[in-house]
Amino acid sequence: MNTTYDVKFWEIQRRTDRKAAAFLVRWTVARKPKSKTFRTKGLADSFLSDLRQAAKQGEAFDLSTGLPLSMLEPEPSGPSFLESAQSYVLGRWRTSAARTRETDAYALLSLISTLVADIPGQPDVEVVRQALRSHALMPVDRRTELTREQIRALGWLVKASLPMLALGEAATLRLALDTIAVTFAGKTAGANTVRRKRAVFHHLLEQAVEQKLFATNPLDEIKWKPPKAVTVVDPRTVVNPAQARQLLDALPKVGRRRGARLKALFACIYYAALRPEEAAELRQKNCTLPESGWGLLVLERARPQGTKRWTDSGQTHESRRLKHRADKETREIPIPPVLVAILREHIEAYGVAADGRLFRTATGGSYSSSAYSYVWQETRRLALSPAQVASSLAARPYDLRHAAVSLWLNAGVPAPEVAKRAGHSVDVLLRVYAKCIDGQQDHINGKINDALE
Template sequence: MNTTYDVKLGGIQHRTDRETPTFIARWRVAGKPRSRSFRTKGLANAFLSDLRQAAKAGEEFDIATGLPVSTLARASSGPTFFEFAQAYVLRRWNASAARTRETDAYALLSLLPALVIDAPRRPAPEELREVLRIYALIPEKRRPSLTAAQTAALGWLERASVPLSALKEPHVLRTALDAISITFAGAPAGANTVRRKRAVLHHLLEHAVEQKAFASNPLDEIKWTAPRAVTVIDPRTVVNPAQARQLLDAVPKVGRNRGPRLKALFGCIYYAALRPEEAADLRLSNCTLPETGWGLIVLERARPQATKRWTNSGQTHESRSLKHRADKETREIPIPPVLVAMLREHIAEFGTAKDGRIFSTRTGGTYSSSAHSYVWQQARKLALTPAQVASSLAARPYDLRHAAVSLWLNAGVPAPEVAKRAGHSVDVLLRVYAKCMDGQQEQINGKINNALDM
């Protein structure tokens, strides 16, 4: 490598004669003119600033490329962690659900600002997370224009990111694990959050193995114990049938519109064990609702809520395939007469949305999770005792689903059939959902007494 200290920095030329405006940084090395194009002036300024810092530090420049020796050393070690992680997210974008995209990005908001060298002029952590969230981790066509401060933060992160190869080192991986173990405010993160973020890091490194960057996943060699996450349902959250009926009867008393429109939706969660996002996309064409007897729901789609940034449509709700199921795969749930009647009454009073959805706002939209929560909390205050309201009993609408599955199991319905209706594997069902109902303790104790007296 031929090097020199003869470096003269120029300025930035703004070219407007191209399809995309371009900012060209110019400099000379050993008398030879050099240039590099950038999409923003901020990135061009940041690049020249790096060259200036290298020259002031007395660093040699490579004559062939015109770049500081340190820059070439970093480039020769392969992509940076930032470059690889960004490519990983964008490559998975089209095949991922909105919530998966958000989970990937949320993990990288912790990892990318942590896996950097100690470079000067480091932006504040919230500035780095912002530019990642709104720009670097979404497809190029959806990116907004950046402010000067955001451009500087992005440029700093691109330059300071450690090489991907550095993740072979145990101390670098421990830095990553430390980063995902705390919240953005510096407090210990919840066990489920830590486990999700570690899963993203592990999958990213598996992809690096596939790309021949590593012979094996370096994370597997780190002796680190993930925090224990709660994976079973707390029986204290599960209502019995009488409590469920009281809660459902209280829902229409909340507000003029939301409560009455949401009673049957909550009924679907309890009587058919639907997930809230499955009930949100339930359509009249999915239902068989006879005047008497049992009916049938054939689920086709779900309507989960996500941040607009991560959805395909740019809306908070969009229809997609059922969770853990292939596209166009369905799930059949026989429904009891009480739910059949509830749905028939709802449709008679409110009709359906233009696309056939049974549950919608007055304007045809989808109720948000916060709207569900508000109505539910008000219904709890109307239906439960003060002590129960203060407890975890049916604290969330989702707890109705847990109550439904627990009821079916305790009623003696075979586990494979319960799993089929609930949309789970038998293993997950028995590990997570097989819990007793509130108020069933005396019945169980009585059975034990009867056995002891034999």
């Protein structure tokens, strides 16, 4: 649509060349004359007043019709981007995890507020996002009451949201891609964030293809490279077995009881390569812990942490199927005697929850990620040297899982078996986790040096 702000108005003329009196409203748009005839002076005055008011408010005028955008008749153009975004998020709600729902909504927040027409009365962008987060992108039974400001913002957005067909234009798609490449604060977004947002945008357009709005996904025709994301484990984060033991031994010294209660959880992440959410849902029935020799963990569920508004239960933690697994599919992990002993000691000292969970707070709740991350950082300060604390070595609890998988691979365990225990495909395993453990570089360099001599 071509628009301009170059508008001029003329006085109303009364026409006498017809049998009945007629009143002519005349104006120019980009120096092109426009006119409209009315039967009464009152109708003509009202129409001209509307035109003048639109120009006074800084509204753009359409070159073809000569009318301000607010007075244009809406063209039948299918669903708006806002409507398609709502359909996409709510259509996936039932089968998605809480984090996926949040990721979908977060990815669309900036796109919805950017892909709009230039209509007067545009509200503050943060007010628009609040209305989307708490209302428009939520199921009806989860929507919160909107403030007057949010109601006005959402009303404006319904009118201004571009039709989905506008995304068939390269300029609109590039505007969308530029939008997902920055944060809400206007700074360059992280590579992984950009790639996740683009994936959501791509999937939304795939839905539009299914609805016959497009013959093919228009995003596939745009030559745009997302920023390169880090998809491999940094070897500097991986601890060797001696460092892992030092860290686990230091855990009971953190806090009055919290560090001691969490030692077995961190041990499961290191010795069994469990994800933190898998360890959080580990129950006594899942553990075979003989008095000697190797034991076995049979994982059935995970307990990820999410935001209450996105979970089914309205709680921050809820039980879900294992990642990359079908519902009720399990994963078996043989565990070494050292972990068997740690788990037996943990159960003897703290028992289990009423539902059989091994790891819970003193009041029976689940540990938040911030709680166990705090304990981990305190443990690093106790067990590592100042230089190691300042480095990325075991900077996050999840790095223990990286260390476990790297250790298994470097010990010669076949990749399919490592992938099976870690819950990954072989190709992902070799691409992401196949890294040397800390301290092995000197050994390898020694071998190379011997060969050179």
